[in-house]
Amino acid sequence: MDATAKVAQEAGRRFEKVIQILDGHNRDRTRLVPILQAVQEEYRYLPEEVMTLVATSLGISPAKVYGVATFYSHFALQPKGKYVIRVCDGTACHVKGSQDLVDALQGKLGLGGSRKTTADMMFTLETVSCLGACGLAPAMVVNEDVHGQVGPDQACEILEGIRQQEGM
Secondary structure (H helix, E strand, C coil): CCHHHHHHHHHHHHHHHHHHHHHHCCCCHHHHHHHHHHHHHHHCCCCHHHHHHHHHHHCCCHHHHHHHHHHCCCCCCCCCCCEEEEEECCHHHHHCCHHHHHHHHHHHHCCECCECECCCCCEEEEEECCCCCHHHCCCEEECCEEECCCCHHHHHHHHHHHHHHCCC
8 A cells, every 4th residue: 555545544534433423414514513513522622624524525615614613612623631621710710719720720730821731632721701600619620520619729639630540
């Protein structure tokens, strides 16, 4: 097998799941949002080449797919870590010290500025406008696990627990 055929075979395997998702939605362009959600669940973000494949398969422009992907904050265009940590910065959480959580986690993870994901792709730290858990302020979510009334030390303990679980 020559190099070009090998690259094409690898690309075919990579896109096989996307084709299954598209077929599962009958390649119905009105199902664009659920299709993108399923693709993101598979890749943990929306790779550019996959959005182009989705557009082509649905018979719509890549610009439309990109527009939908960038309109909803739920969609990510950059790869995320295995563990996505979201710290709420809504009014209640902000007043009760959510920035202290962010500062502590950024320090532990070596993140800051525009860098949101660790180099080993284990952790992504995000600040969100509201988690809808004001009674738990300050709150953070690690993937699907909600942690309420978290202080900076507790946030770091949660992080260390994950690292130990991962053998890091």
